[in-house]
Amino acid sequence: MLVRMFYTSCRNMTRAKNFALLVLCLLIAGILIFNTSSASSDDTNKEYSMVAENDSMVVCFENFDDTRKLIFDAGYNDVDQDASSDTVIYFVTPTYPRREQAAEITRLGQTLMHVPNLHWIVADDTESCNPFLNQLLKKFGIPYTHIASPMPVFYRTRKLVPRGVANRRAALSWIRNNNKKTGVLYFGDDDNTFDLKLFSEIRTTKKVSMFPVGLIGDYAVSTPIVSNGKVQGFFDSWPAKRKWPVDMAGFAVNLEYMALSSNVTMPYKAGYEEDEFLKSIGLKMQDIEPKANNCTEILVWHTQTKNNKPPKIRISSGALQNDKVNLGTLLRQLESMGVSHISQSEGTAAQITKDGKSKSLLSWFS
Structure with missing residues (x-):
């Protein structure tokens, strides 16, 4: 932008035939162009260095x-x-x-x-x-x-x-x-x-x-x-x-x-x-x-934990949104950790067990 302003000024001086100021103007413009080019080159080198390291x-x-x-x-x-x-x-x-x-x-x-x-x-x-x-x-x-x-x-x-x-x-x-x-x-x-x-x-x-x-x-x-x-x-x-x-x-x-x-x-x-x-x-x-x-x-x-794929749990939105039961909060927290995933249409069906009997959470919340 600064170089463009000097270029416009120099062109006006040429029209006015003020040659002393014209020479001075061109000299300043040359310095600005050199500095801008150097800065650009430095920035390019820095960028290249970062990219080269990956x-x-x-x-x-x-x-x-x-x-x-x-x-x-x-x-x-x-x-x-x-x-x-x-x-x-x-x-x-x-x-x-x-x-x-x-x-x-x-x-x-x-x-x-x-x-x-x-x-x-x-x-x-x-x-x-x-x-x-x-x-x-x-x-x-x-x-x-x-x-x-x-x-x-x-x-x-x-x-x-x-x-x-x-x-x-x-x-x-x-x-x-x-x-x-x-x-x-x-x-x-x-x-x-x-x-x-x-x-x-x-x-x-x-x-x-x-x-x-x-x-x-x-x-x-x-x-x-x-x-x-x-x-x-x-x-x-x-x-x-x-x-x-x-x-x-x-x-x-x-x-x-x-x-x-x-x-x-x-x-x-x-x-x-x-x-x-x-x-x-x-x-x-x-x-x-x-x-x-x-x-x-x-x-x-060098102990190592066996990596398993996070399971997907099929559970109703009603169970997840029920604030009176801990399960929704707990499962959402596990999902944020990457331990498991929640789905309403895929995965292992969520069940509740009581007195040795299991039944769907959906029926329990209905």
């Missing part, structure tokens, strides 16, 4: 207040000792919508409620923020960041889908964007099981700590091999020529150490996420700190 993320909500103070007075020895440390654990949980999501986040959240000085980064594989998930996270009282970080569509069509990568990359971006250079990073899936002792141990990580993970592969465990207090190799049933054949839940990283590497990343390469991430931070064997009593204890288990 990643997108939205920070849905953040809460830095810790409302769990009374829990730490419960008398659990490991928690009491752990509370003396100021080192923050950044606990990264990739998650995705499914019928088990609310149950697994609840189980994990009630474990993390007992861990002081922890910031929970929950990255959800969704295009937009899930308000139900946010309400669930809020009730635990844990300082947290809720991110919507969908997997790029391109990777969803692959034979081996790199699940959780977009989520963890988003968490790494959040750490980088917020200049977090002190503390300990740990990747903890929502279907894993954690001993509270694990958090006391990883909090002292100076570079990279490692420890066994139970229920992994054909060996039922993935662990470093430790001799004389030093890691000598790895015991994992799927080596796959990986330099670091470890499970995602089997290591923790000091953020100050990670900040020394400028190209920290995690690739969209199923099965090699841990290996490439640890390579990107420049890990050397002598940097590894074995935890869990020289890797003789299992403090984290």
Whole structure:
């Protein structure tokens, strides 16, 4: 718009034969055109950079207040000792919508409620923020960041889908964007099981700590091999020529150490996420700190909930809208969690059972 105004002024000066002002006018117009072009080029480069990465993320909500103070007075020895440390654990949980999501986040959240000085980064594989998930996270009282970080569509069509990568990359971006250079990073899936002792141990990580993970592969465990207090190799049933054949839940990283590497990343390469991430931070064997009593204890288990398709329940609108009965409220809540679906024409017919006899809800409400 500004360039167009100068062009009109210059044209009027030409008609008036004021050549001195004409030269000055053309000079200013040239500068404006150059600056506009440069700005446009910069914007294009930024846009290209974002598209090239194929990643997108939205920070849905953040809460830095810790409302769990009374829990730490419960008398659990490991928690009491752990509370003396100021080192923050950044606990990264990739998650995705499914019928088990609310149950697994609840189980994990009630474990993390007992861990002081922890910031929970929950990255959800969704295009937009899930308000139900946010309400669930809020009730635990844990300082947290809720991110919507969908997997790029391109990777969803692959034979081996790199699940959780977009989520963890988003968490790494959040750490980088917020200049977090002190503390300990740990990747903890929502279907894993954690001993509270694990958090006391990883909090002292100076570079990279490692420890066994139970229920992994054909060996039922993935662990470093430790001799004389030093890691000598790895015991994992799927080596796959990986330099670091470890499970995602089997290591923790000091953020100050990670900040020394400028190209920290995690690739969209199923099965090699841990290996490439640890390579990107420049890990050397002598940097590894074995935890869990020289890797003789299992403090984290790779438990997995079997994923089932959400069932469809056929139920009358009368039953759903009857405020005097709990069923409508309960089923609508389950639908919001993705646990089940409600239909008036499809699915398993809803019944009520009393004194050993079952009958249709429709007849019960009529």
